[in-house]
Amino acid sequence: xxxxxxxxxxxxxxxxxxxxxxxxxxxxxxxxxxxxxxxxxxxxxxxxxxxxxxxxxxxxxxxxxxxxxxxxxxxxxxxxxxxxxxxxxxxxxxxxxxxxxxxxxxxxxxxxxxxxxxxxxxxxxxxxxxxxxxxxxxxxxxxxxxxxxxxxxxxxxxxxxxxxxxxxxxxxxxxxxxxxxxxxxxxxxxxxxxxxxxxxxxxxxxxxxxxxxxxxxxxxxxxxxxxxxxxxxxxxxxxxxxxxxxxxxxxxxxx
Amino acid sequence: xxxxxxxxxxxxxxxxxxxxxxxxxxxxxxxxxxxxxxxxxxxxxxxxxxxxxxxxxxxxxxxxxxxxxxxxxxxxxxxxxxxxxxxxxxxxxxxxxxxxxxxxxxxxxxxxxxxxxxxxxxxxxxxxxxxxxxxxxxxxxxxxxxxxxxxxxxxxxxxxxxxxxxxxxxxxxxxxxxxxxxxxxxxxxxxxxxxxxxxxxxxxxxxxxxxxxxxxxxxxxxxxxxxxxxxxxxxxxxxxxxxxxxxxxxxxxxxxxxxxxxxxxxxxxxxxxxxxxxxxxxxxxxxxxxxxxxxxxxxxxxxxxxxxxxxxxxxxxxxxxxxxxxxxxxxxxxxxxxxxxxxxxxxxxxxxxxxxxxxxxxxxxx
Numbered sequence: 001x002x003x004x005x006x007x008x009x010x011x012x013x014x015x016x017x018x019x020x021x022x023x024x025x026x027x028x029x030x031x032x033x034x035x036x037x038x039x040x041x042x043x044x045x046x047x048x049x050x051x052x053x054x055x056x057x058x059x060x061x062x063x064x065x066x067x068x069x070x071x072x073x074x075x076x077x078x079x080x081x082x083x084x085x086x087x088x089x090x091x092x093x094x095x096x097x098x099x100x101x102x103x104x105x106x107x108x109x110x111x112x113x114x115x116x117x118x119x120x121x122x123x124x125x126x127x128x129x130x131x132x133x134x135x136x137x138x139x140x141x142x143x144x145x146x147x148x149x150x151x152x153x154x155x156x157x158x159x160x161x162x163x164x165x166x167x168x169x170x171x172x173x174x175x176x177x178x179x180x181x182x183x184x185x186x187x188x189x190x191x192x193x194x195x196x197x198x199x200x201x202x203x204x205x206x207x208x209x210x211x212x213x214x215x216x217x218x219x220x221x222x223x224x225x226x227x228x229x230x231x232x233x234x235x236x237x238x239x240x241x242x243x244x245x246x247x248x249x250x251x252x253x254x255x
Numbered sequence: 256x257x258x259x260x261x262x263x264x265x266x267x268x269x270x271x272x273x274x275x276x277x278x279x280x281x282x283x284x285x286x287x288x289x290x291x292x293x294x295x296x297x298x299x300x301x302x303x304x305x306x307x308x309x310x311x312x313x314x315x316x317x318x319x320x321x322x323x324x325x326x327x328x329x330x331x332x333x334x335x336x337x338x339x340x341x342x343x344x345x346x347x348x349x350x351x352x353x354x355x356x357x358x359x360x361x362x363x364x365x366x367x368x369x370x371x372x373x374x375x376x377x378x379x380x381x382x383x384x385x386x387x388x389x390x391x392x393x394x395x396x397x398x399x400x401x402x403x404x405x406x407x408x409x410x411x412x413x414x415x416x417x418x419x420x421x422x423x424x425x426x427x428x429x430x431x432x433x434x435x436x437x438x439x440x441x442x443x444x445x446x447x448x449x450x451x452x453x454x455x456x457x458x459x460x461x462x463x464x465x466x467x468x469x470x471x472x473x474x475x476x477x478x479x480x481x482x483x484x485x486x487x488x489x490x491x492x493x494x495x496x497x498x499x500x501x502x503x504x505x506x507x508x509x510x511x512x513x514x515x516x517x518x519x520x521x522x523x524x525x526x527x528x529x530x531x532x533x534x535x536x537x538x539x540x541x542x543x544x545x546x547x548x549x550x551x552x553x554x555x556x557x558x559x560x561x562x563x564x565x566x567x568x569x570x571x572x573x574x575x576x577x578x579x580x581x582x583x584x585x586x587x588x589x590x591x592x593x594x595x596x597x598x599x600x601x602x603x604x605x606x607x608x609x610x611x612x613x614x615x616x617x618x619x620x621x
Contacts, residue, residue: 127554163581208469234296
């Protein structure tokens with residue numbers, strides 16, 4: 001444990017030395033950091049480096065030094081630290097994604113075949129490998145799925161992922177498809193209500209969806225309509241509730 | 256007139272040939288399998304649920320316990336997805352260490368498969384040789400991170416431990432040793448008549464079926480599809496190495512065996528190149544904030560584990576803990592095809608076909 005802390009402290013030091021950012025940037029950063037302070041979840045953790053290592057060079061190398069010379073000097077820095085990464089991510093994606101034309105092509109075709117309004121939202125997920133992503137309501141999912149599978153210029157024959165997410169306001173089923181014929185991929189997020197979570201099953205189109213839909217039903221309580229065998233798969237058959245739902249109450253909280 | 260009736264045969268959950276706690280309800284007519292239903296969940300520990308209350312670093316040891324034969328690739332799946340979402344850069348030295356341990360782990364995993372599979376079809380001695388050679392790899396891991404099975408080696412931004420002095424050289428020596436061993440294995444197994452008659456032409460399936468069922472790894476490549484994420488969607492520094500992707504021709508069990516054995520050779524190639532290019536000095540951890548707050552967003556990243564595509568789907572709400580973490584476990588997808596393969600087979604092929612899929616129940620049940 002102490003070893004790890006030491007390691008991290010060294011990292012910390014390095015990180016500070018490595019952040020000669022323009023002062024304008026630093027100012028806004030500090031503000032954000034201060035706002036962030038009161039709601040910080042782990043006050044103990046951020047205190048640790050200050051008390052344990054008084055010799056820690058104050059943030060003199062960073063432009064925000066004059067303010068930080070006060071008593072709570074570690075605080076603003078600690079609060080602001082996660083920010084730079086987030087900022088960079090925001091700054092970068094100004095130029096259009098290389099896959100934007102592909103997404104546009106998909107959308108044109110979908111509009112042709114399914115009409116206006118079938119796809120609720122479409123964007124490029126810039127995190128990772130820029131996957132074109134569609135958001136649809138469950139009403140349109142079955143016809144869209146059929147098209148993705150069978151249309152000549154889509155041919156998404158390979159289901160890579162089926163995952164359910166409970167957003168508290170609604171439920172989502174996330175699909176990732178790949179096409180061996182064309183080498184392109186797409187992600188689809190199907191939205192459904194939370195109380196009556198129902199999504200049409202696509203296990204007749206992709207056999208791989210069978211167990212995955214059972215898993216999503218088991219853990220999240222999403223009903224897949226017309227699934228041939230929608231039973232629990234991981235939990236025991238007589239289990240009550242669906243554990244991955246955010247309002248799930250464990251039988252025994254002590255465990 | 257002979258009276259025949261169907262019989263239910265229960266296999267497992269405690270059975271040496273199911274490689275863990277898998278139960279199969281098999282309906283047989285005489286010796287022919289009419290239907291088979293896998294029952295899973297005996298090893299379900301709720302990793303995905305637990306992960307929602309853990310920060311990203313704390314999740315890593317849990318992934319060790321999913322596919323416990325290749326914990327290094329599991330480690331990598333979660334840290335890689337997190338790094339992608341945060342946009343972190345990883346130091347060279349750490350990337351090389353990661354590739355070396357992942358490929359070593361692939362070899363160890365394939366050795367376990369090969370040994371136990373030969374046990375399944377009735378040969379004892381390859382098992383002993385395979386575990387002897389695997390031991391060499393485990394010793395290397397032990398020296399590197401102090402653990403033999405559950406390594407908990409990788410961290411978001413790098414790796415936990417640097418290679419001790421002389422370790423890289425030892426890896427180089429092992430590569431040479433293993434190359435020699437491969438010749439022995441082929442002499443021992445590949446031409447063995449009993450092995451051939453147990454596996455040639457058994458458990459065949461088509462490309463289309465494999466794609467339908469979302470198979471990945473050797474299970475997909477055996478049908479002739481050239482699909483390896485290290486090549487097709489390169490991650491880490493795999494694009495720097497030269498290696499081939501072994502594919503099968505007929506799609507039977509014998510081809511699967513050859514596929515995996517050739518994958519070991521390819522992994523050795525990668526390790527050899529990585530050892531030669533290994534950077535002299537440098538950091539093993541990138542610049543990572545002390546508290547990992549992953550920016551809001553969603554990501555799915557798949558990597559090539561020894562068993563197939565191991566994916567990690569993270570939904571983050573900007574906190575230090577994931578809102579939802581989903582693992583796409585290759586064994587879970589691969590096992591699904593089992594009933595189709597077993598239908599109409601002789602009962603004596605059950606264990607051979609099941610073993611050929613190469614499942615790890617810790618991963619199926621997660």
